[in-house]
Amino acid sequence: MSSTTHTESAQKEIDYYKERLKKLTSSYMSLEYRNAALAKDVLEMSEGLKVISSLQYKKDSGLKLEELLDFLTENINVRLKMDVTLLLIPENEMNQSFKPKFIKAFNGYNKEAILKKSVSFNTDFVESKSYIISDDNENYKDFISKIRQVLEIDHFILSPIINTEEIIGYIFTGRRSQLLQTGTGLVSYHHNILEAISSVISALRSQIDRxxxxxxxxxxxxxxxxxEKEISEKLLLNILPYETTLELKKNGFAKAKDYSVVTVLFTDFVNFTSFSEGLESQELVAEIDFYYSAFDNIxxxxxxxxxxxxxDSYMCAAGLPVKNFTHAIDAINTALDIRDFVEKTKLERIKENKHYFDIRIGLNSGPVIAGIVGIKKFAYDIWGDTVNIASRMESSCEPGKINISKSTYDLVWKDFDCTHRGAINVKNKGVIDMYFVERLS
Incomplete structure (x- = not known):
């Protein structure tokens, strides 16, 4: 073989290896670029997971919904390295118009102006529950163009927030063209991240609704x-004095109390038994209710x-459960009002040729014991000889009169005109001085 032939053969071999090296270098560089892009994608996916994790943590920390959504847009913007992130919230129940809220953006972005705007959504798009990657969608070109114009970002993702099959808003996040090295920088896994975030928001919304x-x-x-408590307390107060009710509620029981002097009043309708025989039961009850309601008010x-x-006997007492020094005067004023009411009713009914009652009223002053007894159907009651004598004052009275004992007279003689009836024998009590009260002095 000549030297020339040998040289040409060697040159071909060198050229072959050069070409091989060139291709290997190109493949290596391409692989490096792909690895770098993959590393970037992995990093962004990792950051997206951090957004979801932190959102879940904040959800469980008890933040209010608005605080949570503001935190969310901030996190998406920072961790996913976006230029603008905001939420589009429906302005009405029709979900046709959405307002930007919770905007996080670069300094040059005119947030104040954007917050005043709104985006009109096509009903078909809302009902489709679709998402949009602006540079990877041929179906909604006009809609994408409108969003770019209103929200002033060219490359974006619009991802729905769905709760119980209804759109409750959209996550909008995007990047400026001048900061992108190649393409849009927004790909489908970004939507996957936003979709996962939307699920957390939906769960939170459901929790809030619940x-x-x-x-x-x-x-x-x-x-x-x-x-129910108010009704129960009113019923209890109709049965027991207020102070006794408080003691019963506090301790579960109420102690009996001694009172050194009170004034006890009894009333009784004259000839009630014979009168009631001529009335129907409902009519009789209505009559008693009419009089007793008036007595209650007095x-x-x-x-x-x-x-x-x-x-037909009505019993009350003055000077308890809260002690006072005017009990006798208060009781006689009550007796005068009751007598006058019965007398006025009598005159009206005589004119109308209707049934009427006459009344006897008796009072006595002295010591008593007061309290409640039993564990069912509580009843506040008083005991003592004072009560028995007051009952005798009523039974010893005359129709239309107010009869008081000497013990009561001694407390009120300066305040009322009274007529001494004399010492009258009372069954089982002996002789007692009695007085008719005529009027206030």
């Missing part, structure tokens, strides 16, 4: 319980405690 429903139920039940006026009614 809490609101629960709060309404609790508020309603609380109001019902409060009303004793309330003088802050006297109703004790009980037994048939």
């Amino acid at each position: 809490n609101k429903i629960l709060e309404k139920k609790v508020a309603k039940r609380t109001a019902e319980l409060r009303k 004793i309330s006026k003088y802050e006297i405690e109703k004790i009980k009614t037994i048939g």
